[in-house]
Amino acid sequence: MPDRCDVLIVGGGPAGSSCAARLWAAGLDVVVVDKCRFPRDKSCAGWITPPVLEHLRIDPREHEQGRVLQPIKGFSVCRLGGPMVETDYGTVVSYGIRRCEFDTYLLHRSHARLRLGAPLKTLERVGRAWLINGELEAPMVVGAGGHFCPVARHLGARTSGDRTVVAAQETEFKLSREQARICRVRPEVPELFFCEDLQGYGWCVRKGEYLNVGMGREDSTRLSDHLRAFVETLQSQNRIPKDIPTRFQGHAYTLYGHAPRELLGDGLLLVGDAAGLAAAYSGEGIRAAVESGLLAAESILSAGGNYEREALASYLKSLIDRFGPPESSDGWIAHIPTRIKLAVAGPLFASAWFTRRIVLDRWFLARN
Numbered sequence: 001m002p003d004r005c006d007v008l009i010v011g012g013g014p015a016g017s018s019c020a021a022r023l024w025a026a027g028l029d030v031v032v033v034d035k036c037r038f039p040r041d042k043s044c045a046g047w048i049t050p051p052v053l054e055h056l057r058i059d060p061r062e063h064e065q066g067r068v069l070q071p072i073k074g075f076s077v078c079r080l081g082g083p084m085v086e087t088d089y090g091t092v093v094s095y096g097i098r099r100c101e102f103d104t105y106l107l108h109r110s111h112a113r114l115r116l117g118a119p120l121k122t123l124e125r126v127g128r129a130w131l132i133n134g135e136l137e138a139p140m141v142v143g144a145g146g147h148f149c150p151v152a153r154h155l156g157a158r159t160s161g162d163r164t165v166v167a168a169q170e171t172e173f174k175l176s177r178e179q180a181r182i183c184r185v186r187p188e189v190p191e192l193f194f195c196e197d198l199q200g201y202g203w204c205v206r207k208g209e210y211l212n213v214g215m216g217r218e219d220s221t222r223l224s225d226h227l228r229a230f231v232e233t234l235q236s237q238n239r240i241p242k243d244i245p246t247r248f249q250g251h252a253y254t255l256y257g258h259a260p261r262e263l264l265g266d267g268l269l270l271v272g273d274a275a276g277l278a279a280a281y282s283g284e285g286i287r288a289a290v291e292s293g294l295l296a297a298e299s300i301l302s303a304g305g306n307y308e309r310e311a312l313a314s315y316l317k318s319l320i321d322r323f324g325p326p327e328s329s330d331g332w333i334a335h336i337p338t339r340i341k342l343a344v345a346g347p348l349f350a351s352a353w354f355t356r357r358i359v360l361d362r363w364f365l366a367r368n
Contacts, residue, residue, distance in 0.1 A: 002131060005031040005113070007300060008138035010120050010151050012038060012107045014286050015272025016144030018056065018293030019300075020112040026301050030112040031136060034145075035119035038107055042099035043170050043251035044286075045203050046212055047072060047190065049094050049365055052287050055294060056106070060095065067105065070096030070207040076191045077359055079349035080202075080233070086189065087356045093365055096187070096207035098172070120150045128307075130267055140267050140300060140307045144293065147252045149274035155262045157276075164259035166200070166283055167223050169248040170214025179241040183211060191239070192359075194349060195226065198341055202230040204240060213240060214248065216283050218255075253278045253285060257326035267307040269315060271296045277323065281363035291322060 007023055009016045012034035020030045047070075053060060063069050072094040078084040107114065115136075124131045129139045143151025147165070175183060183206065185191055190205040200217030213234070215227045227248065234240045254261070254276035263270045271277075272289035279288065299315035300307070320326075348354045361367040 002135050002137040003031075004137045005029045006138065007031075007140045007142060008033065008130070008132055008136055009112070009142040009144055010034075010132075011144030011146060011149060011272075011274065012036070012114070012116070013042065013103055013144060013146065013272065013289065014106055015274070015289035015293040016142065017103070017106040017110045017112075018290045019142055019144065019271060019297045020293075021056075021106075021110040022294055022297035023300065024111045026297075028301075030110070031115060031138070032107065032110070032112045033115040033118050033120060033132070033136070035117070037117045039100040039104040041172075041249065042103060043168065043214075043249040044099045045170065045190075045205050045214060046099055046102075046172065046207065047094045047096045047205060048102075048286050050092065051366075052290055053095075055287075055290050063102075063105065067101040068096065068098045068207045068210065070187050072096060072188055072190060074189045075355075075360055075364070076189055077194070077349065077355040078192075079194045079345055080196050080230070082346055083350050084191070085350060085352055085355045087352070087360055088189075093367075094190075096190070096205055098207060098210060120145070123150065123154050125266075128267070138267075139305070140269075142296060142300075143268065143270040143274045144272055144289075146273045147254060147276075149270065151268060152261060152270055152274045155265055155268060155270065157261045157274075158259075164218075165220065165252050165254055166216050166218050166278070167220030167250065167252050168214060168216030168283070169223060169227050169250045170203075170212055171245045171248045172210055172212040173245050174209050175211055175241075179211075179243070180209070182238065182241050184237075184239045185211065192364075193230065194345075196345075198338075198345060200226070202227070204234065211240065211244070213244065220252075253283065255280045255283065256288070256323055260326050263316060263319075264309050264312050266309050269296055269300070269312055275319075277319075279363065279366070284364060287366070288323070292319065295319065295322065 006028040074088040193202040202215035271292040277288040278285040295318040
């Protein structure tokens with residue numbers, strides 16, 4: 001006989017663990033399966049805003065015990081080749097984290113039953129339940145496995161060959177004493193470098209003894225070339241050490257509204273990157289993952305055991321109430337011709353008002 005639970009969650013990242021924690025707190029038997037064993041590396045620049053900790057009811061002092069939690073009080077922003085503009089908020093507006101630590105902490109804090117190192121191989125409908133890998137049975141399955149989530153594929157999502165997908169590559173490593181001395185990136189001020197063609201941006205985020213360097217682009221065909229040139233520029237400016245790791249890890253995600261996915265089915269629901277919820281301009285996905293995981297849990301609880309698609313429709317309304325209609329995710333900027341954007345990008349990215357009010361407050365910190 002297969003092992004049975006109330007809700008099975010595929011993916012142990014922030015979306016899955018947030019959903020699991022809320023469901024467990026309501027008394028449901030929850031199982032989380034993930035193809036990886038935790039702690040595991042996760043490609044990500046690695047910073048979160050204070051609302052993420054508030055949603056998760058985490059005291060920063062609690063999380064920093066034995067883990068990296070780097071206070072961030074400002075950002076430096078530029079368009080590659082242009083002047084760097086620094087914004088100092090004078091207070092903590094974000095925290096640098098290491099995903100290998102943060103995700104493991106959230107997963108074990110969820111109290112769910114864990115099946116790690118167990119990829120989802122089969123998903124079969126048996127009556128009103130789902131049979132997973134022939135050994136786990138649940139009436140409700142949540143897909144939280146990121147862009148390539150097998151539950152998303154089951155619902156018809158395209159996970160490759162799609163020009164709307166953002167591709168990113170990054171490396172995170174511990175600085176040696178000599179590297180730390182050379183590195184000009186300050187821990188409290190991450191640096192963001194927008195590509196000249198505005199198709200993506202690179203970043204340098206220093207988290208105590210660790211440095212994360214990477215780039216993400218909507219036009220992914222020459223990502224490696226753009227990344228190589230970006231790294232060489234940083235090294236020529238002595239911003240980062242010349243002897244950083246040469247192996248960069250890749251990941252992909254879909255920006256909210258750019259390629260909407262089917263998010264519901266009978267007994268099925270998607271959250272986080274599996275649902276394509278990354279912020280339209282920054283690509284930031286942790287906050288959307290946590291919030292969607294919690295919203296999904298509330299919809300599941302409200303369904304009262306009836307997990308037909310129509311009974312779960314409140315989840316879609318909750319997402320729109322929180323993130324806005326997908327078609328409006330780009331706002332007014334989407335209607336500006338590319339040639340005009342490129343023409344005005346230089347002066348705008350050199351403007352302290354634009355970098356603070358639009359790039360940081362609106363795109364990256366979601367403060368307005």
